[in-house]
Every structure is written in structure tokens, then in C-alpha cells.
Amino acid sequence: xxxxxxxxxxxxxxxxxxxxxxxxxxxxxxxxxxxxxxxxxxxxxxxxxxxxxxxxxxxxxxxxxxxxxxxxxxxxxxxxxxxxxxxxxxxxxxxxxxxxxxxxxxxxxxxxxxxxxxxxxxxxxxxxx
Numbered sequence: 001x002x003x004x005x006x007x008x009x010x011x012x013x014x015x016x017x018x019x020x021x022x023x024x025x026x027x028x029x030x031x032x033x034x035x036x037x038x039x040x041x042x043x044x045x046x047x048x049x050x051x052x053x054x055x056x057x058x059x060x061x062x063x064x065x066x067x068x069x070x071x072x073x074x075x076x077x078x079x080x081x082x083x084x085x086x087x088x089x090x091x092x093x094x095x096x097x098x099x100x101x102x103x104x105x106x107x108x109x110x111x112x113x114x115x116x117x118x119x120x121x122x123x124x125x126x127x128x129x
Contacts, residue, residue, distance in 0.1 A: 008015070010038045011116035019073040023111040026068075026076040026101075030094050031118035040071030045080025050098045064104040067097075073084035076110065082118070 008029070015027040029036025034047045048067050055061040071077040080097040094115075101107050 007015045008036045008116050009039070011036060011114050014042060015075045015114050016072050016110075018112050018114075019075050024074070024076075024109060025112045025114065026078065026106065026110040027071070027114045027116065028097060029077075029096075029116045030078040030082065030097075031079075031116070032082045034081055036116040037069070037071055037075075037077035037079060040075050041069050041077050043078050045077060047079045048100060049081035049092075049093050052096065059100055059103065062100065064106060067100065068104075068106065071107075074105070 019025045069077045079094045083091040
């Protein structure tokens with residue numbers, strides 16, 4: 001849906017609730033504002049795209065601790081980041097994030113993955129309102 005309708009709040013609440021059921025939860029924020037996991041971590045965590053820039057886009061130099069942050073009740077939190085709203089496709093950044101998660105076997109160690117997708121998606125194939 002569009003921006004400002006509570007997708008991040010709903011995603012975070014769902015992550016917290018599922019974690020309380022004893023499940024291992026990974027929440028991935030897919031918005032340049034990188035505020036999806038704020039209520040879980042208490043801070044704006046660095047984005048995958050910003051961390052990749054720091055290592056000149058050499059993902060092999062990264063450890064999981066560089067881009068995965070622990071939130072409320074052990075929820076693993078990742079902020080993919082992306083281009084400024086309305087200027088490009090967030091799909092590239094989400095793809096790179098998923099690739100990193102696979103390389104570090106984080107998807108295998110997770111019961112539930114929740115993607116919080118931005119509301120004003122430019123590329124139609126990435127998501128639909």
C-alpha cells in the first residue's frame with residue numbers, strides 16, 4: 001500500500017508477537033528511511049546498502065554482525081535501504097540483502113521472515129499496492 005498507513009508498525013508488532021511464540025524471526029525493512037525496525041531495536045540501524053558502500057561493494061568482507069542487529073525478544077533486524085523514494089528500484093537492494101542473508105546462512109536459521117516493503121514502489125514488478 002501507500003506510505004504512512006502503518007506497514008512498519010504492523011510488521012514490527014507481528015515480528016514481536018511471533019517471537020513470543022518461540023519462533024526465530026527476521027524482519028527486513030525495505031525502505032530508504034530505514035525505520036522499519038526502529039521499534040524493535042530502539043535506533044535507526046545502518047542499511048545494507050550503506051554498509052556495502054563502506055567496503056566498496058565487496059560483500060565477502062562483511063560478517064553477519066555488520067548488518068544484522070538484535071531487536072526485541074531476539075528478533076533479528078536488517079534494513080536493506082535503497083534509493084530515495086520515487087527515484088529508482090528498491091529491488092536491487094533487496095536482492096543484494098537476500099544474497100547476503102543466504103551467504104551467511106541466516107535464512108536457514110530463521111523460522112519466519114517478514115519483509116516490510118516501502119509504500120511508493122517505482123518498479124511495478126517489486127510490489128503492488
